Amino acid sequence: MSDDHTTGSGPDETALARIETEVAMLMRLGEATRRATGTAEHRVLDRAAYVILRHLAVAGPQNVSALAARLNLDGSTVTRQVSAMQRDALIARAPDPTDGRGTVISPTQSGLHRMAAVRAARTRLYGDILADWTPGDRDTLADMLARLNEALENRTRR
Structure with a gap:
């Protein structure tokens, strides 16, 4: 273009x-x-829930403040999203082991299952979209996108 x-x-x-x-x-x-x-499959989770569940699946239980900081979102935004996800049984809250007054959020099995379904559907979609790309071109794209995301993330933490 x-x-x-x-x-x-x-x-x-x-x-x-x-x-x-x-x-x-x-x-x-x-x-x-x-x-x-x-x-x-693409609609079993909204975008925010998918991103939160992906992060929790990798990073483990988090409090809302840590989750908001990691995702570069306002704490009140994450609190609203987490409340909706708890109503949908996608996440569970537990006492924060480092701060008895707080709570940590972790994905439920249902949340992980739905996240995995969306991830698999998206992977298949990109497989279709990039079907005529060589494996090397796909690897290069993945590497370049990772570098771009890292640079963007570093920029937001300044």
């Missing part, structure tokens, strides 16, 4: 303008693809 309206004049500015355009399109098309995917 090309952008005839670059702000810079050199090759680096042109590349940065292309990256900005491609990331904007990636976000728009990613959301459009999610909405257009007809399988129920």
